[in-house]
Amino acid sequence: MLKIQEIREIIKLIDQSSIDEFLYENDGVKVKLRKRGQEGETIVQKVVQEKEVQPVQKVITETPQQAAAPSEKQEAVKEEPKNVDTENLHKITSPMVGTFYAAPNPDADPYVKVGSKVEENTVVCIVEAMKLFNEIEADVKGEIVEVLVENGQLVEYGQPLFLVKPE
Structure with missing residues (x-):
């Protein structure tokens, strides 16, 4: 119940x-x-x-x-992941409960997609919590190998959002 x-x-x-x-x-x-x-x-x-x-x-x-009507931008997030050993990958996790957004606005391209190179301070997404839009940074230098959540999806504290192959 x-x-x-x-x-x-x-x-x-x-x-x-x-x-x-x-x-x-x-x-x-x-x-x-x-x-x-x-x-x-x-x-x-x-x-x-x-x-x-x-x-x-x-x-x-x-x-x-x-x-x-899923947009092209949303479909880009759903790309197939590369076959990579997940043990050596860094997980970018959500620092809060909220709604995941891959782009700064619905008409914009996603911050990152599979294959994107990121630095420690690269913004990878936004998590909206209580009407506040929080930019989430990569916190590691490397390449995005998998996007684990979909645009508009609710995420939990500590939930993995991206897998990154560190450089």
Whole structure:
């Protein structure tokens, strides 16, 4: 069974993100959240419980617009990773809970993509938390070999965002 605290946390994440609708389904339990109105009020539309379930494992963060028409920039983030030994790779992780953005605005190219060379102070993405846009730097010199998250995806504290082959 979803605990009330877990539902409250989901509602906070939805309020802080740019998504309009959220649907969670697991083992007969359905939770659908939708924003409406000017104030961005989040409502719990439907909860059906048939048996006890584990806490939320993954949050779907795709807006209807993103699902309908993925941009070329979003597809660039989904490039296939090179076959590289992951033990020797550096992980760039999220320093906070928030929404991952690969580019400074929807019309711009992503900061980095697979094959991009980065320095320690190269901005690789933005994580939005509580309406603040935080630039995340590479903190290592090397080459991006894999992008682990999608544009607009909610990320957790410490979640790996990129794999970098250090120089």
